[in-house]
Amino acid sequence: MASTVRLEGDRVRLLALRVRAVGAVRWRSAAAELYRQRVEARARRLEAAAEAAHVLAREAERLAAALERGAAS
């Protein structure tokens, strides 16, 4: 499960990059600037979600290690 969560975290990180690339296209008007800001905000939130997924993956690994230690003792 830890590796799945880590893999999905990586995937979300890539998706954040994709969203950032979308924000990099030419936007002309003031309204379009607002959209660009929203796109960047979404990319930042995805990057935060990717970080959170990696933290949870580490949590899952620690839990698995604790369980293994418990089983051995």
Added chain:
Amino acid sequence: MGLDVTGGTGGVGAALEDLTAAAHRLAETAGDVSRVATLMLRAALCPDLLAAARACPVESTRLSVQLADLGGPRGLGGEAVALGALAAGVRSAVAAYATAEEAVAGLVESAQDTAVFLLSRQAVPLSVGLVALRRAGVDVAGGTDRLLFTAPWLVDLAGGIEGAVAGPLTPLDYEDGVGLLARAGALGGLVTEDGWAVRVSAVGPSSSARAPASVADLVGAQADIGGPPGGPSRLRVVEVPQEDGSSAWVVVIPGTQDWSPRAGANPSDLTTDVLLMAEEPAMLAAGVEQALTEAQRQAGRLGLDDPVLLAGHSQGGIAAAALAADAGFRQRQRVTHVVASGSPIARIPVPPTVSVLAIEHRQDAVPRLEGEHNADRRGWLTVSRDLAADPVARSAGAAHGSALYRATAALGDSSGSRSLAQWRRGSAAFLAGPAHGTPTVRDYRVERVGPAP
């Protein structure tokens, strides 16, 4: 230098295409994020995690809650919804812009139809007034020429020609209007090619003939092929060798040479103008194809799918665009580029697969004859030059001259415009000159023969 570049890769149309693509990517990403959110929710309920709750209840419960949080509405699930909404917002913005543009174009068209209809109802008094002015020694033609230079927008009214034919608010379009006028003229033997056939024969190129290495050269070639009034039409086919041993083909088509409304031996005439504007078959276009085919046959490259650039000034540009819009011609020849100077081609449906470079002078009446702006899209670039401050060109007629267009093309060649730079890169095969071998310049005489007695 008064140069304005619209369309192309730096244009509004291309920006809207980019936004549409961006909206598509955002919607696609929303779907992907939604799938990851589902996986996180599944992980929160994973049997291993639930089993671990027996040994480590605090840690496993906390992890389960955190995974559910990450996949839920406050986490990735919510992000997926927000990304989908953002994609819909971008799509709506693009659609709103396109709708507003269409509404404005519709209003302009309707105003043109009404204005031309009202003017056409005044045809008799206007004619009487013009005759009276001429008799009083007023230079009406010269005055009109100068007036159109200072108020070029007046020519945009020509875009409402269907209004004169069928009244204001007519469902007919511009091509219908021109077509109806052409058919009316044909009844009196005017602007019709009935009974004529086209003949194409090779002639020696002029001594100054050379392969074009710039857009200015393409426009400048008009000086070589434009014959005197009454002479036959002449067009140029240039074979440009490529690095891989293949060839690229440049065809240069001349402007109108004969202004008689009755068809004669020279197909570069008013009859061809009217037929092309009505999007009807014209012998000049057939002659261009015959000349290109003959040149390719001579070079042993017929049917080898070489790229073709069609260039022309005034009527030559209309013929170039009309051929590029002809699906049958495109099946036989791989037209990739059109260069038109001083040509009204906005309404000709050139497909997006063909890259168009239109060069126009704001004070030139001819490119405005359709009363419509050129498309603003990635594959259609318009270079407009304002001649208001030009010390030489002071009339609409002078603004149409091919020599002045050559100078404008040279300004474009040295312009730093991003769209123009992109266009130059895309058309490099045609402007390679002798880089990969000696180009071959072939000139052809195109004439009508007949009509049958």
